[in-house]
């Protein structure tokens with residue numbers, strides 16, 4: 001993952017993903033390249049080193065995807081004879097010192113270099129050590145803008161093999177055996193979904209990747225798109241082959257400009273290499289993929305709304321059945337999977353479904369990527385086996401509260417999920433355990449809440465989000481969420497009476513039961529889960545009267 | 547531009563994105579032209595343009611300030627930051643001032659959760675303000691070049707929408 005085996009020729013990997021960009025990775029990368037080029041001034045390749053990372057230009061400085069510890073960004077990894085060393089928060093002024101060290105030309109030892117003091121990050125800490133990268137195998141290692149690097153790292157090898165050696169049914173069998181479940185939130189068995197699409201009556205089929213990632217505080221899918229887009233394309237092509245689709249779309253939210261840019265470039269490169277388009281890799285399999293950009297509507301992450309949006313319509317959900325697997329884009333059977341789901345496919349085929357199924361817990365197999373943020377020391381991206389406890393993720397890996405205080409709760413599942421109190425941190429992270437606590441796995445955003453935050457405020461925060469994002473198609477969600485917000489205002493201001501709390505619970509139940517789509521059905525979850533675990537903060541005792 | 551999308555109605559959202567990129571917003575005449583080009587009723591084009599948050603039907607303000615109200619920013623004090631901005635600009639969230647000088651917008655996660663809370667001022671990202679120290683926050687906002695608090699905070703009111711005591 002982040003650490004590579006020792007290598008004779010040093011290289012620098014600078015994170016160029018958006019988390020680090022927002023912390024100044026752009027100027028740092030430029031400074032590292034300038035320093036690397038300056039040292040070899042006079043050599044003909046010096047200029048090349050400024051613009052690309054051509055080998056032979058002295059020290060190679062590469063731009064890679066997320067190196068995981070985003071909160072300490074910008075991150076740079078130096079891979080050399082002693083293995084990998086990681087640096088965080090280096091200002092551009094420190095670039096020359098790092099380059100000199102990496103070249104072995106520095107007058108002083110690394111430990112004594114003042115420009116680097118305080119920037120060294122420990123790769124042996126649990127945050128890195130306990131990760132199990134499968135989906136993120138190549139993220140942080142390959143340059144996402146160069147397909148050659150993805151291919152050298154094993155990219156598209158499974159697609160080629162599948163096209164030569166396996167029938168679509170054999171591919172689906174491996175996915176069924178893997179026990180993979182959808183990573184977009186619902187946890188629907190992926191193999192079953194693929195079978196449903198494949199076994200529809202003959203005719204056109206589509207494959208769609210849901211890269212709308214709308215849960216605030218979730219950045220797993222973005223990291224895959226920005227850090228290793230070819231892995232997604234390979235997974236998508238394998239999925240298309242397995243269900244018999246020859247056309248597909250990746251629907252990305254407009255708020256991810258860098259992801260869109262890199263995805264478009266990746267598509268172009270894959271076409272150029274004959275890995276997409278007509279007669280892929282010498283086979284008779286054809287696949288055209290297009291990028292579709294959202295326009296800022298959270299509800300478009302819901303699958304039927306997303307299909308409407310791809311068709312150029314308002315992104316309102318419709319009732320199911322029929323499911324998209326039966327009647328999706330323009331009425332044709334359509335496979336919709338999340339980014340992480342599809343990105344897990346190449347490794348499943350490489351290692352076999354059984355191998356994958358041996359990782360994780362009983363009903364939740366494999367690994368899951370989480371984005372950690374909020375009141376936590378280590379903000380960033382972790383990939384761990386399913387069933388790892390919340391405590392391991394939040395306290396051991398994430399380092400707990402940044403000021404040394406106690407964690408109060410962990411929010412999972414975004415606006416559809418809930419808050420898990422610190423007392424239950426030993427819960428394993430899998431689909432069923434989180435549901436049992438009134439939360440949800442969701443897409444994988446984990447936001448840690450510190451002692452200073454009042455839970456009714458958290459509930460109100462999510463309700464305000466749902467009010468703003470309700471598409472307005474059905475009354476329980478459109479009007480119900482507004483009423484819930486008004487009641488939550490009273491709770492936050494500690495004006496809520498017992499009658500208010502009763503009304504709150506009744507309204508939650510109504511909105512949950514009668515809303516048309518998942519947005520409305522799940523909108524009460526943050527309220528219900530905070531009521532369940534933090535009732536004392538709501539200020540009134542039920543039955544006590546106003 | 548419309549031809550590039552094959553003149554097909556399912557390219558509508560892509561076309562609207564490109565029109566907005568060129569003109570800064572979606573004007574009435576532009577929507578009419580898109581409707582004609584794609585052979586769609588104006589009501590359908592307008593219906594789509596008004597559905598999505600990112601499409602603007604009004605000309606953009608001279609200065610735009612977007613505050614992130616994503617969850618990571620929220621738990622690190624984005625609510626207080628938003629109140630500060632509303633006070634300074636005399637605007638509510640998702641509002642543009644009458645003279646067209648300022649717009650205050652909300653966004654949900656800018657992908658900089660590690661630096662939370664964050665805001666974007668005229669396209670530039672600013673991170674980690676001292677959100678729990680009112681006075682320091684005030685000077686931080688002044689340093690960004692935001693106007694001093696307007697005289698009429700009561701007219702705007704500070705309703706609960708952003709989750710701040």
Ligand SMILES: Cc1cc2nc3c(=O)[nH]c(=O)nc-3n(C[C@H](O)[C@H](O)[C@H](O)COP(=O)(O)O)c2cc1C
Pocket residue numbers: 181182183184185186187188210211212213214215298299300301302303304336337338339341342443517518519
């Ligand atoms: C309101 C709402 C928002 C959703 N947002 C997303 C999203 O951003 N990304 C995603 O993959 N799935 C999202 N989903 C789930 C999708 O509807 C769908 O189940 C998923 O894309 C299927 O892929 P999977 O089986 O690989 O998880 C959302 C669902 C609802 C109800």
Ligand code: SF4
Pocket residue numbers: 299316317469470471472473474475477478515516517518519520521
């Ligand atoms: S539940 Fe809400 S978001 Fe879903 S269709 Fe109804 S109004 Fe729209």
Ligand code: FES
Pocket residue numbers: 015016017018019020021065066067068069070071073074075380381
């Ligand atoms: S974005 Fe750079 S480490 Fe995650």
Ligand code: FES
Pocket residue numbers: 216217614615616617618619620654655656657658659660662663664
């Ligand atoms: S929540 Fe504000 S940047 Fe992610």
